[in-house]
Amino acid sequence: MRVTVKTFATLREAFGGRGVLYLDLPDGSTIRDLLRALGSYGPVDELLEERSNVKILVNGREITYLDGLETRLKDGDAVAFIPPVAGG
Amino acid sequence: MPSPSYPQSPADELTQSEIERYDRQLRIMGFGRESQLKLKRARILVVGAGGLGSAALLYLAAAGVGRIRVIDKEVVELSNLNRQTLYTSEDLGKPKAEIASRRLKELNPEIEIEPLREKLTDDNAESFLKDVDLAIDCLDNFETRFILNRACVSLSKPLIHGAVYGLEGRLTTIIPRKSPCLACLIPRKPKEPPVTPVLGPLPGVVGALEALEAVKLLTGLGDPAIGRLLVIDGYDLSFYWMEVRRDPNCPICGEKG
Numbered sequence: 001m002r003v004t005v006k007t008f009a010t011l012r013e014a015f016g017g018r019g020v021l022y023l024d025l026p027d028g029s030t031i032r033d034l035l036r037a038l039g040s041y042g043p044v045d046e047l048l049e050e051r052s053n054v055k056i057l058v059n060g061r062e063i064t065y066l067d068g069l070e071t072r073l074k075d076g077d078a079v080a081f082i083p084p085v086a087g088g
Numbered sequence: 089m090p091s092p093s094y095p096q097s098p099a100d101e102l103t104q105s106e107i108e109r110y111d112r113q114l115r116i117m118g119f120g121r122e123s124q125l126k127l128k129r130a131r132i133l134v135v136g137a138g139g140l141g142s143a144a145l146l147y148l149a150a151a152g153v154g155r156i157r158v159i160d161k162e163v164v165e166l167s168n169l170n171r172q173t174l175y176t177s178e179d180l181g182k183p184k185a186e187i188a189s190r191r192l193k194e195l196n197p198e199i200e201i202e203p204l205r206e207k208l209t210d211d212n213a214e215s216f217l218k219d220v221d222l223a224i225d226c227l228d229n230f231e232t233r234f235i236l237n238r239a240c241v242s243l244s245k246p247l248i249h250g251a252v253y254g255l256e257g258r259l260t261t262i263i264p265r266k267s268p269c270l271a272c273l274i275p276r277k278p279k280e281p282p283v284t285p286v287l288g289p290l291p292g293v294v295g296a297l298e299a300l301e302a303v304k305l306l307t308g309l310g311d312p313a314i315g316r317l318l319v320i321d322g323y324d325l326s327f328y329w330m331e332v333r334r335d336p337n338c339p340i341c342g343e344k345g
Binding site: 008009010012019050052053055057060061062065080082083084086087088 | 319
């Protein structure tokens with residue numbers, strides 16, 4: 001299956017600057033699996049370190065209100081990583 | 089002091105010049121005279137007169153918010169002028185609070201502006217907040233945002249939060265203990281970036297939306313962005329809404345806080 005990953009702000013920069021990545025994952029993969037696969041594109045460890053401040057959304061819903069890192073993905077899902085920003 | 093040609097008008101009626109100045113918004117269905125009088129009687133705090141503040145302040149002054157207290161300690165720098173539309177190249181080195189106040193009075197002499205050349209701290213925040221109807225976060229760093237958030241929760245003052253980065257923006261309206269506060273949304277103190285990249289239109293859009301939220305809260309018009317966070321992606325011009333919830337364990341607004 002293929003999922004779309006959208007990264008914002010500092011994470012957009014850390015993951016190559018394009019803002020959108022397409023990842024092919026085995027069926028039944030979770031957010032945890034996705035994070036592992038993302039490792040070849042950018043600093044996943046840093047992302048996880050800031051985890052409590054980074055909103056992770058699947059199709060617009062925050063995973064905190066789904067199954068957290070165990071949230072299962074399906075073909076066509078859109079996953080977003082949104083860190084806080086402070087500019088003005 | 090108000091200029092002599094605009095004597096202080098009573099708080100319970102609109103003068104002829106006010107009726108003309110606000111004509112286009114008085115025509116909005118559901119707005120009318122009562123809403124305009126609510127704006128006229130309102131007192132608000134705008135923290136930061138930079139990119140967000142430039143847009144928010146211009147629209148709030150133009151809309152006729154009666155008393156606007158604006159806090160900013162900085163002076164105008166050349167690197168501000170790609171986005172801080174209150175200022176011109178003539179203003180370099182001058183204090184933002186005072187220049188902003190002058191510009192806003194030129195735009196609308198019917199209102200009062202209270203410029204404060206100060207930095208918001210834990211010690212002074214509540215004194216600036218205690219007599220206002222709401223506060224608007226037009227800051228440029230996390231640390232002062234958390235000071236403002238804490239004071240707003242402590243005094244139960246609505247807080248309109250906006251922030252930008254590059255081609256992105258964020259906005260939410262916080263009603264303490266009813267909707268998540270900034271510490272619910274950002275539970276860990278993030279690393280403070282030394283300088284944030286920003287393209288001017290983003291604080292323009294977000295600051296204007298903050299002004300809109302303030303007018304809505306003050307008049308009761310519409311549904312403010314309470315319990316939801318707007319994420320603007322200027323690269324593909326997408327606007328995302330995220331549901332956000334209170335953290336019951338929040339050290340600032342939680343039940344144990």
